[in-house]
Amino acid sequence: MSTKEVILNKIQILMTKNFDSPEKAFQFFDDNGDGKLSKKEIINLLKDAEISGFIRGVVAVKLIEAYDKDTNGSVSWSEFKFAIDEILN
Template identity: 35%
Template sequence: MSAVTIEDLHRIFKNLDKNNHGRVSIHELHHLLENVSIHTTLEELEKLVGDTSLGYMDFLFFYETIVKARMAESKDGSSNDHIEHDDKYRVDDLLKAFKVFDLNGDGFISSEELQSVLSRLGLWDKKRGQDCKEMIHVYDQNLDGALDFEEFKVMMSSPPTSDSEI
């Protein structure tokens, strides 16, 4: 089985988001999970997710959580080769995602680039008054006002908070 890419996850999210409002409901997510033989109740799923719907970034983190849980369940004392292999795919996928946001190819994601990409993906709502500079500042370890790839990896592997939700 091949690894699921960030593009695959984006396509899945868009297909689940039938009304194009940028969120996937627990019911839509439950249906997907049932189709891939992950059985849970709506109540359990809502407790796990912590909300009645997921934005795109929350969906990505939910997927990552499910994959990690599945890998932990499947550990049977065999070598870690498949884990290292999966980590390589994860870094490759993160690099591809980083390049999507790094519009000018300078190795950094500026607040303008972040806002531009989020707008194209339909994930940016100007009315909410959120500033991409604030979003970047949360993960900008060297405080240069932009995210390099290492800071981007930290951002993508950190659990979402209500303050950082898009």
């Protein structure tokens, strides 16, 4: 299994075990309630998913690059939902 697959699998486990819906997960990690996940908030999500501290920052940047369709430097609810749908499928 590649590193990417391991990371996505850990995120999937976090989402399915701890939250009733992706929306509840998003709200939980959106610390300031602005409707977007910042790099710091994504790092917290990755920490809860037990992603190694050594690579957490790099993974957060890569996730933002991959899913931030409006290029505002954060992940909105619709972008997050797209990412989670992709991970769960």
